Amino acid sequence: MNGLLVFMTDFGLDDGAISAMEGVSYCVSRELNIRHLTHNIPPYNIFDASYRLYQAINYWPEGTVFVCVVDPGVGSKRKSIVAKTLSNQYIVTPDNGTLTHIDKQIGIAEVRQISEKTNRLKNSELSYTFHGRDVYAYTGARLACETISFEQVGDSLPVEDIVCLELFGTRKIENGILGQIDILDVRFGSLWTSIPYEEFKNCGFNIGDDILVEIFHEDKKVYSNRINYGKSFADVGIMEPLIYMNSAYDMAVALNQGSFSQAYNIGTGHGWTITMTR
Numbered sequence: 001m002n003g004l005l006v007f008m009t010d011f012g013l014d015d016g017a018i019s020a021m022e023g024v025s026y027c028v029s030r031e032l033n034i035r036h037l038t039h040n041i042p043p044y045n046i047f048d049a050s051y052r053l054y055q056a057i058n059y060w061p062e063g064t065v066f067v068c069v070v071d072p073g074v075g076s077k078r079k080s081i082v083a084k085t086l087s088n089q090y091i092v093t094p095d096n097g098t099l100t101h102i103d104k105q106i107g108i109a110e111v112r113q114i115s116e117k118t119n120r121l122k123n124s125e126l127s128y129t130f131h132g133r134d135v136y137a138y139t140g141a142r143l144a145c146e147t148i149s150f151e152q153v154g155d156s157l158p159v160e161d162i163v164c165l166e167l168f169g170t171r172k173i174e175n176g177i178l179g180q181i182d183i184l185d186v187r188f189g190s191l192w193t194s195i196p197y198e199e200f201k202n203c204g205f206n207i208g209d210d211i212l213v214e215i216f217h218e219d220k221k222v223y224s225n226r227i228n229y230g231k232s233f234a235d236v237g238i239m240e241p242l243i244y245m246n247s248a249y250d251m252a253v254a255l256n257q258g259s260f261s262q263a264y265n266i267g268t269g270h271g272w273t274i275t276m277t278r
Helices: 017-028 046-057 100-106 131-144 197-201 260-264
Strands: 004-009 033-038 065-069 080-085 090-094 108-113 170-173 176-185 190-196 210-217 220-229 241-245 250-255 272-277
Touching: 004 017, 004 046, 004 131, 017 033, 017 131, 033 046, 046 065, 046 100, 046 176, 065 131, 080 100, 080 131, 090 131, 100 108, 170 190, 176 210, 176 250, 190 197, 190 260, 190 272, 197 250, 210 241, 250 260
Parallel strands: 004 033, 004 065, 065 090, 220 241
Antiparallel strands: 080 090, 080 108, 170 176, 176 190, 176 272, 190 250, 210 220, 210 272, 241 250
16 A cells, blocks of 8 residues: 545535545554545436546555545444455455446455445444444554555455446447437537547548437437537637547537537437437
8 A cells, every 4th residue: 555545526625524434544644645536426326437547556566555435334234344446456445336337347256245344434333324434534544554454355346246336338330330328528518439549540530521410218219410529629610519439439429618518408428319420
């Protein structure tokens, strides 16, 4: 471990929840370096949590410990786990699907179930609704500062048994490709799709092409237009649409200096699909 502890939740910053998690961690060790990925995951949105974790984790040093708490099943029989990735990082999280993108895109080497007999904040046993503080922050801090080893987290679990969400992926169609609108570049309203750059490129598309983009919600077409494929937003005029490769190396659609999502009332996730064809 390297002493880095990174928090991600759907708690927001309007109350003392995050501060409590920090306090518990610093009580374990004041030498910890605590950072924050985001606390603005939409409430209960496990898919978004999985994606945002995947979006950031590769850019952190080996040995970093992540605490990912989006936990609509808190207090239920769902497991609390720590996963070790193939890139030697650690994720403390409920076993509810938050590891989906890590499992599919990066790989998980080993998973251990957190033993609450030894890895739970003292005198928190009667609390059932704040495992982020009582179990995850506490265990993550102990792991990050090497008070415990990974093996001391708890019993090993089969990696193939962890809960994973179903990912839409892509489908080849005539003259192009079909994918899902997975998520937004939230602040700017760009649409990030499930279409990897390599699969898009294999369709024969080239920079400068005008590509037919059609967006569907539950099989109802809600948008259709030819959009220029460029390297960056500057390749088109202000408020003009653009297809580009995003920072996760997937294809995205944007309005230069505008919100594509707001302009055309486009959502994300299940039921929102997109085609790109000649």
